[in-house]
Amino acid sequence: MALELKSSDNKIFEVEELVAVQSETIKSLVEDGCADNVIPLPNVDSKTLELVLDWCKNHVDMKLDEEKLKEYEDKFIEVDQAVLYDLLLAANYLNIKDLLNRACQKVADMLKGKTPEQIRETLNIVNDFSPEEEEEIRKENLWAFEE
Amino acid sequence: MKKFSDTPKPNPRNPNTTMARKRARKTKEYRNWLDLPKDVTVSILQRLGAIDILESAQKVCMLWRNICKDPSMWRAIDMQNLGDLHNMPYDLEKMCIHAIDRSCGQLRDINIEYFGTDELLIYITQSTSQLRCLRLVCCYYITDKKLSELAAKLPLLEELDMTISSLSEEPLEALGRCCPLLKSLKWNQLWDGRPHIRIEGDEEFDDDGVALAIAKNMPELRHLQLIGNKVTNDGLQAILDGCPHLESLDIRKCFNVTLSRNLGKRCAERIKILRHPSDSTHDYGFMAEISD
Numbered sequence: 552m553a554l555e556l557k558s559s560d561n562k563i564f565e566v567e568e569l570v571a572v573q574s575e576t577i578k579s580l581v582e583d584g585c586a587d588n589v590i591p592l593p594n595v596d597s598k599t600l601e602l603v604l605d606w607c608k609n610h611v612d613m614k615l616d617e618e619k620l621k622e623y624e625d626k627f628i629e630v631d632q633a634v635l636y637d638l639l640l641a642a643n644y645l646n647i648k649d650l651l652n653r654a655c656q657k658v659a660d661m662l663k664g665k666t667p668e669q670i671r672e673t674l675n676i677v678n679d680f681s682p683e684e685e686e687e688i689r690k691e692n693l694w695a696f697e698e
Numbered sequence: 699m700k701k702f703s704d705t706p707k708p709n710p711r712n713p714n715t716t717m718a719r720k721r722a723r724k725t726k727e728y729r730n731w732l733d734l735p736k737d738v739t740v741s742i743l744q745r746l747g748a749i750d751i752l753e754s755a756q757k758v759c760m761l762w763r764n765i766c767k768d769p770s771m772w773r774a775i776d777m778q779n780l781g782d783l784h785n786m787p788y789d790l791e792k793m794c795i796h797a798i799d800r801s802c803g804q805l806r807d808i809n810i811e812y813f814g815t816d817e818l819l820i821y822i823t824q825s826t827s828q829l830r831c832l833r834l835v836c837c838y839y840i841t842d843k844k845l846s847e848l849a850a851k852l853p854l855l856e857e858l859d860m861t862i863s864s865l866s867e868e869p870l871e872a873l874g875r876c877c878p879l880l881k882s883l884k885w886n887q888l889w890d891g892r893p894h895i896r897i898e899g900d901e902e903f904d905d906d907g908v909a910l911a912i913a914k915n916m917p918e919l920r921h922l923q924l925i926g927n928k929v930t931n932d933g934l935q936a937i938l939d940g941c942p943h944l945e946s947l948d949i950r951k952c953f954n955v956t957l958s959r960n961l962g963k964r965c966a967e968r969i970k971i972l973r974h975p976s977d978s979t980h981d982y983g984f985m986a987e988i989s990d
Contacts, residue, residue: 636729643738655738659745667757674731679760688757694793 554581555589556604562597563589566604573607575646594644599637602627606650628657632674732761739765747778748797749788772801774808774831781812781836791818798825807831816844823851833859835984845869849876859884861925862984867907874915882921883912886984889926889951904954909933913940923948925982930954931961938964946971950979 552568554577568586572578580586592600606627613620630638635654642651662670671678680688734742743755743765756766765771775797777790790813798805798821805826810818814837822829829852834840842865849872856879873880885908905928912922913936920943929937929952938944947965949955952975957965965972 631727633727633729636731636734639734639738643735651738651741655741656745658742662742662755663746663750665754667754670754670758675728676731676759678758680757680763684760684763688763691796693796694752694788694790696787696789 554586556600557589557591558595558597558600559593560597562600564597564600564604566607567611570604570607570611573610573647574603575648577645592645595641596637599634599641602630602634602638603641603645603647603650607647610649624653628653732759736765740768740771744771744774744776747776748793749777749779749790752793752797753788767800769800769802769804772797773804773806775801775805776809777811777813778809779811783812791815794818795821798822801825805829809833809835810837811835813837815839816841819844819848823848827851828854830854831857831859833857833861834863835859835861836863838864840865842866842868846872849873852877853879855880857882859923861886862888867911870908870911871915874911878918880916881918883916883919884923884925885912885927886923886925886982887927888984889928889953904928904930906930906933906936909937913937917941917943919944921946924952925949925979926951928952928954931956934961934965938968944969948973949975950977950982951975 553565554568554571556564556566556571556577558564568581572581577586577590580590595603609623609627610620613623628635635657638650639654639658641647642654661673665673667678670676739762743751743762746755751766751771756763775794777794777797779786779790783790794810794813795818798808803826805822806828807830808822810833812835814834816839819840822832832852832855837860840863845865846869849869852873853876855873855877858873858877858880859882861884870885908924908927909929910933912919913933917940919941922937922941922944925948927949929949931954934949934955937947947969950973955961955975957974
């Protein structure tokens with residue numbers, strides 16, 4: 552049984568139902584009988600959808616081989632920041648729990664052990680603290696030993 | 699010590715200045731990480747552990763600071779650390795107390811490594827009566843008496859991990875009695891084993907105390923991990939008798955157990971996931987003092 556998914560940039564992907572229902576979002580549509588026509592996914596572009604479907608297909612194929620699957624997942628998640636971000640959003644929107652967990656873990660691994668400024672540099676975030684908030688945080692810091 | 703805002707002075711050759719960031723924003727590869735749905739950000743930040751959240755993540759920007767102030771972020775507190783407390787510039791117990799305060803009574807799951815005390819346990823149980831998961835690793839200062847006493851404050855406990863402690867089997871009776879929802883127990887020790895230099899009749903090498911306490915008091919157990927325990931075959935039989943719903947059993951480094959013939963057969967039939975005494979402990983992080 553095949554389903555048709557349409558990306559935000561209007562590309563159609565034909566996918567086996569077994570693969571597509573790794574997405575809880577798509578699974579609900581199938582169960583509600585709304586999957587007969589092309590399923591539009593306005594929040595996912597074709598580049599990201601292709602990756603997501605690759606993840607889903609491999610999770611069906613390698614279901615019984617834990618080691619092989621882990622190897623695949625580790626390789627899969629080695630992507631640029633922008634791609635990682637898009638995967639996070641897609642996994643969240645499509646409700647694919649294991650992909651979301653793996654992507655969140657990847658970001659956490661990128662941030663672990665970094666200073667606030669290093670984190671800002673990594674993710675291009677602006678320091679928008681007011682002096683009052685900075686002071687509040689400094690006051691809370693009861694656990695630091697006196698230098 | 700992580701400084702709060704050590705932003706470098708503007709320098710056109712430094713790719714990380716504000717100007718460079720503004721330029722980066724115009725490229726196709728730019729993503730605004732602050733646009734992520736809140737629960738995705740929460741999932742990412744929670745994985746950093748309490749120390750990194752309090753020392754770094756909450757100091758990155760206002761949005762993350764506000765997320766980190768939300769009690770729901772602190773339903774699970776993970777005080778993971780490398781155990782090098784003497785080198786750390788923080789008092790982990792104080793930090794943990796601060797984290798518990800932030801949970802505003804919503805604490806469900808806490809992991810404490812290397813610094814737990816009776817006082818901290820009291821603080822936890824005063825903060826919430828709804829703790830589901832408690833993990834205390836290398837918390838040598840927690841006493842039998844206090845844990846037995848506080849068991850009554852853990853009525854919803856489902857998972858307990860006491861890995862490497864100073865405890866005897868004493869608290870297990872109270873825990874069994876007061877925690878009817880307890881499904882998963884880890885009660886791991888550091889035992890050198892050395893079966894080959896066993897002395898006949900030496901009580902120190904055989905000890906079914908823990909096994910019998912579990913068998914007697916925890917009939918609802920589904921998962922049991924008893925690494926480095928001096929349990930014998932008798933103790934193991936008692937566990938199989940006393941815990942009819944046991945699905946997984948990890949008895950690595952339990953050198954007094956020999957899983958041959960009947961006992962081996964019984965285990966194989968009853969237990970879905972069994973880890974044998976001689977199985978490798980490469981995925982268990984606390985055997986540094988013991989050679990494999």
